[in-house]
Amino acid sequence: MRDVFHADLDALNSQLVAMSTSVTQAMRAASAALLSRDAVQARGVIDGDADINAMQYAVDDEVIDIMTRHQPIAGDLRFILGAVRIGTDLERMGDMAVHVAKIAERDAPGCAVPRTRPIFTAMSEIAIRIADKTTGILVSRDVLDATQFDLDDDEMDAQFDRLMRVLGEGWSHGAEAAVDVAMLGRSFERYADHAVRVAHQIVYLVTGEVHLGRES
Structure with a gap:
């Protein structure tokens, strides 16, 4: 029965790894679409979001099935409950990629x-690097790697602050472009935030300790 x-549990973790891989691919494609002004590639990201959502539902269903058939305790229980939170954050990361793709598709800021x-x-x-690392820690459960996510998040926050300064210093490209630029920046920033939450869950499921990170 333990086998x-x-x-x-291995199957559940594999689902999370597959979901993280799809989320990484979504952000990579959304970013490429934004920078190359490729509406077709952007549309592919948008249409593919349903698959990521389905993966989250599958994770939730698997958790319910495991809880129903087994009586997990200690570290196993932490992982099962953490899987729900990780699945939620991965789904939100997918949503952030879609936000980038939607703006890229209509090319309002033109990235020009x-x-x-x-x-x-x-x-x-930064987002793609964080996404790759997210998949990596889901496979390795390396606590040291997981605790380093705060440094990546600091880099993303610094770029977001830089973007806000540009918008506040004599912006002359119109209000619509300003709104879209701000929304793009926020989508990237939130993408990183959710990845950090996944990393904190990894620390918790391995050690049982809540990793709060640093104040931003």
């Missing part, structure tokens, strides 16, 4: 504003 239980393109290039690189 069956651990096989179920020279003052913001370098910032979005940097934010895209």
Whole structure:
């Protein structure tokens, strides 16, 4: 029975890894669509969000099934409950990628504003790096790697602050573009925030300790 239980836990973790991989691909494609002004690629991200949502539902269903058939305790119970939270944050990361893709699809800011393109290039690189690392810690459960996510988040916050300064210093490209630029920045910033939450869950499920990170 324990072999069956651990096989179920492995299957649940594999679902989370697959979901994280899809989320990474979504942000990579959304960022590329934004920077290359590729509406077709952006539409692919938007249409693919249903698959990520379905993955979250599958995680929830698997958790219910495991809880019904087994009586998990201690670390196993932490992982099962943490899987629900991780699935939720991964789904939100997918939503942030969709927000980027929707703006890229209609090309309202055009990513042609020279003052913001370098910032979005940097934010895209940070987001993709964080996403890859998220998948990595789901596989390895490396606590040290998980605790380093706050540093990546600091980089993203610094780029967001830089973007807000650009918007506040003589912006001359119109209100609509300003709103879209701000929304793009917030989507990247929130993407990183949810990845940090996943990392904190990894620390908790391995150690039983709540990792609060640093104040931003």
